[in-house]
Amino acid sequence: MAITLLDLTKIIGGTLVGDSADAADTAADLSLSAIGLDSSNFPEREAVFAAVPGTRTHGAQFAHKDGAANAVAILTDEAGFEILREAGETRPVVVVGNIREVLGQASSLIYGEPSKDFTLIGVTGTSGKTTTSYLLEKGLIEAGHKVGLIGTTGTRIDGEAVPTKLTTPEAPTLQALFARMRDHGVSHVVMEVSSHALSLGRVAGSDFDVAAFTNLSQDHLDFHPTMEDYFDAKALFFRADSPLAAQKHVVCIDDSWGVRMAEEAANAQTVSTQGQEADFRAVDISVGDSGAQQFHIVTPENESYSVELALPGAFNIANATLAFAAATRVGVDASAFARGMSKVHVPGRMERIDEGQDFLAVVDYAHKPAAVAAVLDTLRAQIDGRLGVVIGAGGDRDATKRGPMGQLSAQRADLVIVTDDNPRSEDPATIRAAVTQGAHDGAAESPREVEVLEIGDRAEAIRVLVQWAQPGDGIVVAGKGHEVGQLVAGVTHHFDDREQVREALHNKLSHKTDAQTTDKG
Template sequence: MTSPTARIRPAAPVPRPLADLAAAFGLAPTRPLPAQAQVSAVASDNRVVAAGDLFVALPGARSHGADFAADAVGRGAAAVLTDAEGAGRLADLDVPVLVVDDPRRVLGPVAAWVHGAPAEQLVTFGITGTNGKTTTSYQVDHLLRALGRRGGLVGTVETRAGDQVLPSRLTTPEAADLQALLAAMREHGVDALTMEVSSHAIAMRRVDGVVYDVAGFTNLSQDHLDFHGDLDAYFAAKAELFTPERSRRGVVVVDDAWGERLAATATVPVETVRTLPAAPGAPAADWTVHDVAPAGTGSAFTLRHTDGRTLRTATSLPGGFNVANAALAAVMVLASGVPLAEVTAALAAADGLSARVPGRMEVVAPGDARDPRVVVDFAHNTDALELALAALRPTTAGRLVVVFGATGDRDPGKRGAMGAAAVAGADVVVVTDDDPHDEDAAAVRAAVLAGARDAVGAARAAGRAPELVEVAPRADAIRRAVLDAAPGDTVLVAGRGHETIQEVGGVDLELDDRVEARAAVRARAERNTSA
């Protein structure tokens, strides 16, 4: 897991007068501010505070950030911003203390102000949805770089600011960290930003202080209901990205009812993209996908606008859902104002939307006359698992094998459905652990297995005979699946993708599905050699 101190900052921040900050946001000092008081960055985590920072002490469910203010000052914080409760705990602090009713609400805008509004100096793209955010963000970034832009990327897999690369702790960083990152990007000459924007980030105000030039929506299906409560609340969080407070324009894939609902209710101008046949009575989409055809490992396709404009390109990733991701990426760049002719030329020079995304339909072993194909994918909910299996089925000559589990302490309602989806889409289903967190791993597997067993009965009644096994721990499940597979089979290891840490009972264990899959492939080769 990434250390909390792994934070990208600008190398040469410009200090801002504390009095000007207080006046700009109506922040009340507990005592007169020294005329020379300045701040050069903002932090809401005392562990990442550096000299000259404004430490924002937020109220929390279990503790108040004011309780960590002394440590922040010891690390160099020049001032503290908090609420009245926090200020009451800081009477003896020897740095200026500013007070506001809701410090979380002003955290993002304050950090943006301190860093000189860095997002306003970038062309910004924000992508939300249940599945496909990471892939779409990589494809947008790929196209921007093909257009000659110097791109920055923020998302689930990694954070890039110029030549600096860090693994990501959160899909979307906390507000203060995000603004520091954007300021660092500006220093590195970055002129275009592509970000995944999670529903958690919107609800928890992590992207406050950024108004995206173009917001994109992939799709919506059951996920994160442990946080949001129900699908309507989950949708509402994502729909907030398509308001003037958070974006200037949007691009929405309308292949599902949620996309159609968002397009109808967004309060910014929206272009729509449809990659599947429209339901009777559905409104026409602005852009539609036509003439999808196999192309290498992925698909070629044509995007056609209602005004007659067309764009022929391809994605290197398999599956119809990756056509949708690629189409969304292309239209988002077009919506930012880049002419169609420039996008067409850039895509032709860059072999289409060919960005390889770590842990997203990543082929660990291509398969041959002696060995199966092995693929690792992040599919961690029902819809994503169904789509991944459906994408691999047409190119699998033998059996389709899936190794997967469900996450502990997260949305237990989807576990049985994931088991059923695996049985419906695969010939061999290996149920194992994902990240149990603080739940009993066997109990999580049992919930997945219950849904899978019900689906096995239905499949057998319909003339199919899927095989269902339980294997734990996860490394053993991957090894067994690869060793037991036959030439022509495909083994899909689903659920964790790029992740390298498995949390079990509060303990972080090193576990990378790609590493384990490659080790299993090597073990198979050794077995074949000695046979």
């Protein structure tokens, strides 16, 4: 049943502007079925416009533009109301102290609290969110469930792609997605939950059955002033006194942040892949020549489940064990779930590019220091030859991680090519300089001879890396993974690392064949 504007106002503690009997009667009769905060992409039915303060301007400035002009009511704060009043606004306005604090709850109520109608699993952490979400999706499908997925690579409803922009969408978009999934008969929803989403209350009003924590390392320090603040944002998903906390928790304790999160979490079970005592443990780990892995997961009941994982890397064993723990905490068939994980391939995450070459080529999304180090360590363990990497850093983001990314790369690789990632509005040369300096520092600390190159053109950097590789070597293009665009000075240009690696490999192999033919002639 649709909620009325008057009931919504009472529940969220707002003030309905205009205290006459007519205003109250109007609000009591006004049923709401949608809410939005983007005037250019606004719901067409009985919708509320959420006028949210921004970093540069207030959303109330857009209340009469595009689709927002058709809103039946407006939700805003005091500053927004002043803008509306001066503009001569005549529609009902609900005023609250802090709109971000109530937007999630309001959106959920308007869409009929959809997350209460399915099992909702949230995954947070610095690295591994997308892979863990994919593992959950495949495992749940294998166990016979109809699944929705929301995350970095997009949204899927029962396997059908739905375009979205953010890892965790804004609350109105998120609750609309939940309602759509509910209406499609989805039984389980898996979603990545970013620290931004937790800090800004995007997931407020969502009824999470279980929250999973992967790990924590340096990232987003442009948004969070310190690592402690970054941890506190993640902890909103786990602490008993947090209004955003899930009902149950699973926490990977392979790093010190995970150990701390497990101590602070309510109703938590732990996951370990490195021999620590934990509720869920990965044991008997073996790695094939292709990087595929086999291991067993031991449960709190001391039951053992065999897992075959096509994804390489010790960190993916942690992701799989965490996914398994989260699924079993909500009653999913463990054997079927374990079988489903064997079918997972994640775009742009340790994705092998094979054009018949005699060396290993990988594209990965790693764009933070710890993730870059983990990828390079994984590849080093799989090859007998040299290791090369193309690395860059994004503009308008945490600048303090640029040097460490270059440093950790040079400590592990034989060739480091520093290039552009997504410069955004920054000078690309300035970003490259910081990464390159870090790479030189790392090279000076390395026991092996390391070559450091700076090539701004990303396509050329990839071509040089591929040309450098010899039989038995390994190369990785890090940073963009599944992305198909490069953002430079406000313009997004088509760019896909996977396409570029394939083209470079094809050209190298073609020239090799031509040379062999010439020699025979």
